[in-house]
Amino acid sequence: MSQYTYIDIPFNFRHTCWFCGEPAAKAFDLPRNPKNIHFLAHAPMSIPACDECAAVRVASDVSSIWAVRDYVKRSLMDKYSDHLAIGQNWTEQELQESEFSGALLGGFGESAWKMYEIARDRLSYQGWKVAIDSIPVEGEDETYGFEFDGVRYMSLNTCIDHLIKSLRLDKELLPSLVDLLGPEKIDYAVKIAKLNKAIIGYQRDKILDEVRQQLEDQQEIERQARFAGDYSRIEEVLVGDGIATTESIQWALKNEITTLPVLCQQEDAFFDAFAHLGGPQCYLNYYGLQLYFEARQNPQWVLDNDPNAEWFVG
Numbered sequence: 001m002s003q004y005t006y007i008d009i010p011f012n013f014r015h016t017c018w019f020c021g022e023p024a025a026k027a028f029d030l031p032r033n034p035k036n037i038h039f040l041a042h043a044p045m046s047i048p049a050c051d052e053c054a055a056v057r058v059a060s061d062v063s064s065i066w067a068v069r070d071y072v073k074r075s076l077m078d079k080y081s082d083h084l085a086i087g088q089n090w091t092e093q094e095l096q097e098s099e100f101s102g103a104l105l106g107g108f109g110e111s112a113w114k115m116y117e118i119a120r121d122r123l124s125y126q127g128w129k130v131a132i133d134s135i136p137v138e139g140e141d142e143t144y145g146f147e148f149d150g151v152r153y154m155s156l157n158t159c160i161d162h163l164i165k166s167l168r169l170d171k172e173l174l175p176s177l178v179d180l181l182g183p184e185k186i187d188y189a190v191k192i193a194k195l196n197k198a199i200i201g202y203q204r205d206k207i208l209d210e211v212r213q214q215l216e217d218q219q220e221i222e223r224q225a226r227f228a229g230d231y232s233r234i235e236e237v238l239v240g241d242g243i244a245t246t247e248s249i250q251w252a253l254k255n256e257i258t259t260l261p262v263l264c265q266q267e268d269a270f271f272d273a274f275a276h277l278g279g280p281q282c283y284l285n286y287y288g289l290q291l292y293f294e295a296r297q298n299p300q301w302v303l304d305n306d307p308n309a310e311w312f313v314g
């Protein structure tokens, strides 16, 4: 029997646990003890729940249904951490292809993947919009939780703690990797951490240094790629009786030539690079580029006439 008014239950969620999506036979009364009603940010309510979720202990000063959900999910995560670890340690295919005995899988046997999926889905289950008598209950944190590998955790930290525990990872490596790489690359961080479970201090530092180096290299490659891509949008420019062609402007920028004096120093290099055009054409190209760079010395001209101004910044 429930103590309070039930939250609204959409037709297709009849008999569904709001917390985990399993069949619901009980109610979670919020608050359990009516004398704690004053801690709540919303009206007291009864929430359909399965046996397990209905029995989860929460702090007496819990302030909302969503805070209760955090308690429930944390409890499920602790209880089923072995099941969740199955999916984090193996893929479904690996499990099917291998001949893991029951002993290796700690007695899970062939149903191992199924057990992982059930635990994952219960943990990730989001419930439905909370309302009482058709009036929505406000206060849900839309940014709730952190998802990794199909499992929704209460937070990034909860996720990291769980992975360290269930995969028996080095306690410091994974958090440091996530700091470096960012939460969006946590799968990569976990891969590295799984390969380096038993390490000592200096090895950890070495791994982190390598990752740091990789990141810097990656950023440099991206920077260069960005520049290469930009040059394709360079436009030719008519200046006086000359034309600075797209190719010649691209050549200048790629060689970090952005001013007239530097161009004059690099005149021979230009003629080498454009020799294939033949003497007269080569000269006309250089002449056009020269006029362009000369015109660029006037900031007002750049503002009014230069379609490529942005590539010369910095």
Ligand SMILES: [Zn+2]
Pocket: 017, 018, 019, 020, 021, 022, 049, 050, 051, 052, 053, 054
């Ligand atoms: Zn439940």
